[in-house]
Each structure stands twice: as structure tokens, then as C-alpha cells.
Amino acid sequence: MDQIIEINGLSKTFFLEKKQAVCALRNIDLNIKDQEFVCLIGPSGSGKSTLLRLMEGLIKPSTGSIKVMDKPLEKPISQAGMVFQEYSLLPWRNIIDNVVLGLEFRKMAKKERYEKAKDILKKFGLEDFHESFPYELSGGMKQRAAIARAIATSPKILYMDEPFGALDAYTRFQMQKELISFWLGEKRTIVFVTHSVEEAVFLGTRVIIMSARPGEIMGDFHIDLPYPRDRWNEEFAEYFKRLMDLMNRANEGKMMKGCVNND
Ligand SMILES: Nc1ncnc2c1ncn2[C@@H]1O[C@H](COP(=O)(O)OP(=O)(O)OP(=O)(O)O)[C@@H](O)[C@H]1O
Ligand SMILES: [Mg+2]
Numbered sequence: 001m002d003q004i005i006e007i008n009g010l011s012k013t014f015f016l017e018k019k020q021a022v023c024a025l026r027n028i029d030l031n032i033k034d035q036e037f038v039c040l041i042g043p044s045g046s047g048k049s050t051l052l053r054l055m056e057g058l059i060k061p062s063t064g065s066i067k068v069m070d071k072p073l074e075k076p077i078s079q080a081g082m083v084f085q086e087y088s089l090l091p092w093r094n095i096i097d098n099v100v101l102g103l104e105f106r107k108m109a110k111k112e113r114y115e116k117a118k119d120i121l122k123k124f125g126l127e128d129f130h131e132s133f134p135y136e137l138s139g140g141m142k143q144r145a146a147i148a149r150a151i152a153t154s155p156k157i158l159y160m161d162e163p164f165g166a167l168d169a170y171t172r173f174q175m176q177k178e179l180i181s182f183w184l185g186e187k188r189t190i191v192f193v194t195h196s197v198e199e200a201v202f203l204g205t206r207v208i209i210m211s212a213r214p215g216e217i218m219g220d221f222h223i224d225l226p227y228p229r230d231r232w233n234e235e236f237a238e239y240f241k242r243l244m245d246l247m248n249r250a251n252e253g254k255m256m257k258g259c260v261n262n263d
Helices: 048-056 095-099 101-105 110-123 139-152 169-186 197-203 234-256
Strands: 003-015 021-033 037-041 063-068 080-083 157-161 189-193 206-210 217-222
Touching: 003 048, 003 189, 021 048, 021 189, 021 217, 037 048, 037 197, 048 063, 048 157, 048 189, 080 139, 095 101, 095 110, 095 139, 101 110, 101 139, 110 139, 139 169, 169 197, 197 234, 206 234, 217 234
Parallel strands: 037 189, 037 206, 080 157, 157 189
Antiparallel strands: 003 021, 003 063, 206 217
């Protein structure tokens, strides 16, 4: 498998209004291979969303470099799709008009883009809701529509920032299963941020644990369990326990670490 994302010596410091420095990430070296399903976990404020935004090309690193598909990343690229926790559907557009958005940007012909969107909405069980507006859908349906929109352009990489965080436990389990069957079928690269160790072990081929701020990589695990995964399996519990121990350490470290601005 080829490397699809290569991050070397990356750090990110934000400067607040009074020029106070907030060192969010430091010493990040991370290589992600094509078709991996990488979950990023870590305490709140450990820089998970920042790392994702850097990989998406929405913000720039303070030091270090990011290459995506062998090219230095300058800005968001068309081969990547993004899904956020808060759905980010346009409230004034109905569901199908939301899903065609990325295809519109790519100047796909109208007939073609609506056919593609219909196809995808069917896969996501939303065929009866083309004309509905986001406020008329449940949280799970909105998130399905947001994922449908992100994959409509057939991105090679899908970045997801706590996409299921706002869903109830049952809907969340359903969405996790759907995401796994999508990924198994289409074999994309997914980088998925979550607070939940359990969700990370259920989904990822690999789990990266971030330390408390300034975020550094404190663990990198390959989850060697077949799909679909069984939460009641003993090996699942073993991975869960190991990662929980590390997460607890990361959270304890949160109280002790100061911010060193090494830029
Ligand atoms: N635009 C910004 N300006 C200033 N500081 C920022 C900005 N974005 C993030 N930060 C700071 O960077 C640190 C990391 O934030 P980030 O949102 O990446 O954490 P996170 O791991 O995603 O947290 P959570 O789990 O709560 O979502 C925080 O201290 C945050 O205040
Ligand atoms: Mg975040």
C-alpha cells in the first residue's frame, strides 16, 4: 500500500488576540497509507480537530510539512471530502440540493449530478427525502445526508470530525455499521476523530492517541480484528482496555503539562 498522507515535524501554534501563543500540536510525524481507516483519539483540546484541519488544508502548519498524494498540501484538494459533527448542511437547500453541492463546484452537468445524488441518497436510505429540508430530518438522517454529500464526489480521502458525536447510542451504532460497509465496499482512506475509545476500536484499522495539549502522538495501534467487529469479543475487550489505560494517562497528563512554545 502507498502512503497517501505524510506529515513530518509538524507543529501548530495559534496566536490569540493579545499575541499569547497557544501551542496546539508539536513533533507530529504521521504517515497514513492508502485505504487505512485511522481513528484519532485524545483528551479534549489535544489538537485532534486542528490536526484534521491541517490535513484538510484549511489551515497551515507553523513548522513542518504535509504531503497528500505525494504533493505538498497548499489548500483543500478536490480528492478529499469532509464531514463535521454539526452536519453542516445548508439549511436553505433541500437534501438533494445539498448532496449535489460538491458536484456543482466540479461543474458536472445538471442531469448527471442529480442522477448521481439520487443514487447515493438511495444507498443511504434517504430516497424519500430528496425534497425535505435539513430541519425536517432527524440527527441520524442529517448526518447520513452530510456523509452522502461528502462522498458524492468520490473522494479518495474522507476526513470525519466526531461525525456521530451528537447521535443517540442506537443511531450511532447503526451509522458505524453503515460507515464500515461503505469503507469495505469502496476502500477509501478515512481519518476519523472521536472521543470514544470504543468507537475507535470498533472502526479503525489503526488508532492514534494524542496526548494532552500540546498534542503529541503518544500511541499508535494497529487493530488486528476482522470486520464486522464484535464488541463482545475478548480480543476487542483487550484492545479497549489497553487504549483506555493510555487515554487515562493522557487525561491525567492534561493537568500537569504546560504549554511550551517551541516554534
Ligand atoms: N482558531 C484557533 N485559534 C486559537 N486557538 C485555537 C484555534 N483552534 C484551536 N485552538 C486551540 O488549539 C487547541 C486544540 O484545539 P482542538 O480543537 O484541535 O482540540 P480537540 O482535540 O479537537 O478538542 P475536542 O476534543 O474538545 O474537540 C485548543 O487549546 C484550542 O483552544
Ligand atoms: Mg475537536
